[in-house]
Amino acid sequence: MSAAIEVEGLVKRYGTLAAVDGIEFSVPPGTVFSFLGPNGAGKTTTTEILEGLRHATEGEVRVLGLDPWKEGAALHRRIGVIPQDFRFFEKITPKEAIEYYRALFHTRVDPHALLEQVELADKADARFDTLSGGQKQKLGLALALTNDPEICFLDEPTTGLDPHARRAIWAVIRTLKREGRTVFLTTHYLEEAELLADRVAIIHRGKIIASGSPAEIIRAHGKPARMSVEGSPALAAYLQMNLGASAVVEDGKVSVTLSDKGDALKVLTAIEASGLPWSSFTTTQDTLDDVFVRLVGQMDEGALKTEGTP
């Protein structure tokens, strides 16, 4: 099956600034693809090019086999979009907004069912300017679904929302995936991407610096798992001698790097066998968040060094 979204050599320049600098990726149908990056990384520019709202400077972009810029009208009938900080006509209610979109798209969607789906049915007759931030985003999501889209573009849909509202949006995204829709999710919440996405691409300074499933990215770019116990330098020396493992002492904690999960049991057995005092063990592993911060930090450092080179 051909990809829902295909991007090759995409470049978007504003004057001399390359907001997007030669990126490539593809999104298989029915998957959740998360586009991660710090503010100003090029996420929204890329998303808007995919939605047909911006013209690419260079490169090839296909969404559902269509050129978003030249075939925008046809594409817009098949995609749903919820922008950052969704705004609508202030005096219009969610029910009326869906009726409006229903008439424009000529569909038969039931406003009440759609509002139920995004957990906004109780606010069906409240005016937009009285809705909370989370409720407004939910309406944006409902409108994005009015035309029964094959792809949903969600641009930072949970930014600024409280944890409860965020979880409600996540539930809808999971439902969209179950229904077989493709979801293109832009976010700077790493937890969100890790929880929801099948595949992730991290973009920074207009370039994709890592891509794959969250687990693949962590494996490729994260630090190995570690076990820590509260113990003495003598315990660290014992473990190093008996296990040949790298053990370090820091702030009264002995940390041992684990090369695989079976190592955890060996380390614990050796600690107990040492007869030395120890307490409270923990295991830690890099999250997508750690990897993201490290990759972005490394790139920024590299850029600073390059800029500092005479």
Place this chain on the structure above:
Amino acid sequence: MKARHIAADLRIVSRTYLRNPVALFFSLIFPIILITMFGLIFSAVGTGAVTLVVVNEDHNPQGGPTAESSAFLAALNSTSVVNVQLVSVTPQNFSTYLGQNDYSAGLVIPAGFQNDYLNRTPVNLTLYTNPEDASSTGTVVGAVQGVANGFNLRAVCSGTSCAPTIGFTTLNVGSQVYKYIDYLIPGLIGFAILTSPMFSMVDIASSYRKEGIFRQLSLTPITRAEWLTSRIVWYVGLTFVTAGIMIGAGIFLFNAHVQLTLGLIPFLVVGPFFFVSLGMLAGSVAKTPESAALIGNIITFPMMFLSGTFFTVSSMPMGLQEFAHILPLYYVIDGMNQVMLFSNTSRALFDLLVVLIGSVVVFLLAIRLFKWRDE
């Protein structure tokens, strides 16, 4: 262009408008306040010297006016109560001319006036007055009578016959007298046609762009032309309501005399068509809401005062009168004056044509320049 899209958007516009108390105040209450205020302030204002339009048929062999007819008109002018204005109209069309151009007094000096006067042969002038305008009729009749008496006396003293030679017949002008309130109604309808769409559309064009609502709409099947058309349809409807309120208030509160003819309808349609499009155009070329408001005000304010809204254009200095002719609202208001007051169809059609052509041009420009996605 799909009617379904326009109808769907029209429902949004109407709900947005009807749920906005400020908008409702300016549409329904403000017109009554405006017409009452101006009606009360200006209904008692006097008009000064009465314009007396004259057709002088008494020519010398060289084609110019005869000395005695010129002396008669000079004497009328020197009374300071009438202001003589010579026109070239045939006596047969004179009454209609006076009515269509809103003159309440006219005088015809017949051919042979000088000859008859010098030969002491009775000669009859024809004086047109408007009985509904008692004060100016009295002024004009008094002035003409006085000057005729002076001429007759001079004839008596210098001649042999004592019989008065110059007499006059009074006829009614083929129109009624127009009061300030009569002009105020078309003027204020024009004011509403200008201000309501202009201020609203300039604001919408910039704020919807800033808030991303145009971006949102660009992802739906509605086109810019359909969106703008629904706004035009809404403001046309609103203009009918506002015009109805103003006409009703003018008639019931101030006993205004305006004709409610079907000829008014085209102006209530093309007027909003023009100014909704112009507002959208102004808002589209502006980069920020602040500059949009500035551009809107620069366009709106001269038209608001110089197009015949509160005062007739003919009462303004000549330079401003010429300036008024480049203002689109002038043609809307003048057209409404022609159909509501003077029954001058040909001039109304000309005004309508000017506004219609302007509307089509501005609409097409607005559609072209108003973008709802960043290109």
